[in-house]
Amino acid sequence: MATKSDEKHPIYTTSFASIYPHYVAKAEKKGRTKAELDKIIHWLTGYTPKRLETQLKKETDFETFFAKAPKMNPDRELITGVVCGIRVEEIEEPTMREIRYLDKLVDELAKGKAMEKILRSPK
Numbered sequence: 001m002a003t004k005s006d007e008k009h010p011i012y013t014t015s016f017a018s019i020y021p022h023y024v025a026k027a028e029k030k031g032r033t034k035a036e037l038d039k040i041i042h043w044l045t046g047y048t049p050k051r052l053e054t055q056l057k058k059e060t061d062f063e064t065f066f067a068k069a070p071k072m073n074p075d076r077e078l079i080t081g082v083v084c085g086i087r088v089e090e091i092e093e094p095t096m097r098e099i100r101y102l103d104k105l106v107d108e109l110a111k112g113k114a115m116e117k118i119l120r121s122p123k
Helices: 016-029 034-045 049-057 062-065 074-078 093-111
Strands: none
Touching: 016 049, 016 062, 016 093, 034 049, 034 093, 062 093, 074 093
């Protein structure tokens, strides 16, 4: 029998396509573009625009979206900071950490951070 702690967070089974418009709206509300958002998603996951569109049309859930990502960027581990009151670098569950990495990047985009700073690379 599954305990409360064994249950997956509802975001895992939420379709990425249902949240994507919120990411776009958050970016555009702050004067950023869908293209910049897509560039961030590509940087993080390796999804090309065509493959991203396929995932959106299939209404892939978040867990699958990250599990099937073509190439997770190794530099994503340079993403630090707080999202939803939790430090992303301290999240132990791998899928939730990936989701929060994306949330953090979208937040940075909406806050006007320069793309070259959002798309981290080792110094």
